[in-house]
Amino acid sequence: MPRQIDFRSVSPHPADEVYATMVDPDYLRARLDRIGGPGASLLEHTADLEGARYRLRLGLDAKDLPSAVRSVLPGDITVERDERWTREDSGRYHGDVDVAIPGAPASANGGMRLRDLSDGGSELEVRLEVRVTVPLFGSKIEAVVGDQVQRLLAAETAFTQDWLSGNGRP
Template sequence: MDFTRTLSYPALPDEVAAMCLDEAYSHLRASKAGMSEVEVSTRGTTVTTTIVVPTQNIPQIALMRLPEGARPTLVLTDTWARGEDGLWHGTFSVEVPHMPVEARAESVLRPTGQTATLREMTGQVHVRVPLFGPRIETQVLDRLDVLLRAEVDCATEWLARPAL
């Protein structure tokens, strides 16, 4: 299922990209989303966040495919780079080990005015469950919308901090 979303940040693209690449921001973002078991690692301009997700946040039909004893885990990978056009371009992926769910998106950070940035996202969510896949994809996108609203709130808080 394809999706397009636009987020607005109260800072210029360089600040937004720096935030997206900051491990402390990734921890805060996961915490604000109610996730407590989080590991973050950075390699160059790629941030990988591994999150153990509470089972109440996973559709029941998807949980049925989880191997016995396994915990639902998300692996989020964000990669950012400045393009030849001078804009920041990002790729985002979500993988759920042992589950038939994945999401991928591409983003562009565009300055708007003197102090703001729009993040234009286009992507796809795929759920490989016969008959139920499209219904679960809709649920995943609904959850994504909740997380993106939390992302903007968290980013606004982060970007408003005094510079160290």
């Protein structure tokens, strides 16, 4: 049974500014360099004011993974993430994300929403379903993967806030 992950973050920056940053290829490359892991790269990218699509490759070093995951997925792990964003209106965006782990019985997909808040800031919400198709241990691994996804989203959010404040730029 898939495990649902809900993530929410608030930024003091308006959604249009956050969106422009999140889909900027220089920002994406810098984020991948900082927190993307071994072999991280921006595989594809298209973006404009109305929408964006990009594919990312992230790497997870086997030594950093919990033993429950290493027992099923030995060695380093490559994660491919495909994100698509659409502008609904000024200050409102929605997106879809698909995550694949080539050669592994695990995947995730879900939706994202970025919108302005009344105080001038913005809110990002992400809802994902993680699936691991391993008999007996699948739900345990889904819990571990879910925790790792939450940590990654938090690290990406912190990087984005630093970038927007001018501290994270190379």
